[in-house]
Amino acid sequence: MTFVDQMGEFFDRMGQPRIAGLLFGHLLICSPPEQTAAQLEEATGASAGSVNSMLRLLQGLGYVERRGEPGSRRLWYRIAPGAFSRAMAERMRLVEVLRRLAEVGLEEVGEEGGRSDRLREMRDFYAFFERQLPALFEEYEKRHEDGE
Amino acid sequence: MTFVDQMGEFFDRMGQPRIAGLLFGHLLICSPPEQTAAQLEEATGASAGSVNSMLRLLQGLGYVERRGEPGSRRLWYRIAPGAFSRAMAERMRLVEVLRRLAEVGLEEVGEEGGRSDRLREMRDFYAFFERQLPALFEEYEKRHEDGE
DNA sequence: CAGTAATTTCAGTATATACTGAAAATATGA
């Protein structure tokens, strides 16, 4: 199975539309890096409608960006710079959501008493990663700016 | 909206069955921490079939465990110790999957040439987190064992 | 102002799966 198909399968397993994965995968390996909707339609075998709406989805998530060349009605799509960082940051926001959820629960059952022990562990667990992950992130950015 | 309902909604947004979220949420705040299927059915308003299969799902993921008391056919369900760690570890495995995927792509297009630049960035990005995240994890475990 | 290349919309379909409710299976107590 090709890389592009495996990206499609990965998206599928993550509950995302397969075609979004095919597009993302193809945009990762195509040459040149910018492609038109028609090229992506050809490369993935998906319909024009799917390509259009899935590219819109990927743009909304910040993984893909497009630009038009003046004097033409063609639009060119490419992987957005920093797409991986953005995807990772999105994942990390879940940690904050879960920490907040634990606090919603604690407000509901009260801080003391046997009903709060699991929620306090949940809150502390996610609060720890919420605090530590941004530093890790910055370290990557730093190493990346310097010569790797 | 109650904490339990918000957990249901969270699961739903993550592409997981809502009822699994309701069960997980209720098991986080119930007293006593162990509950029977009948109690969970009552508490969540879900059918016996759903409660059974969603508890099975949660057990499969390692978030819930059950035990039977001798001399009775009742089974008791509770949040598994370390459920949050396990959930986080599961998420982190995706980093490895994506790093491997990048390598599949690189094998396909070759390391040099313009087609590999995005894939090399992808591989390096995920390889960095794959290397760093386990240490963060261990630090949490360590702090948690000591008095927080 | 046409003519046309490209994009976008959208109705229709196919498919997957969460969920229910009741029947079947299982395991304990008498």
Place this chain on the structure above:
DNA sequence: TCATATTTTCAGTATATACTGAAATTACTG
């Protein structure tokens, strides 16, 4: 072994949505 409490299975339903293909729209060119 029979009766019963509990769990498990499963057929059927409802719902959501990925996807197609064609029509409608948009925007550039001559």
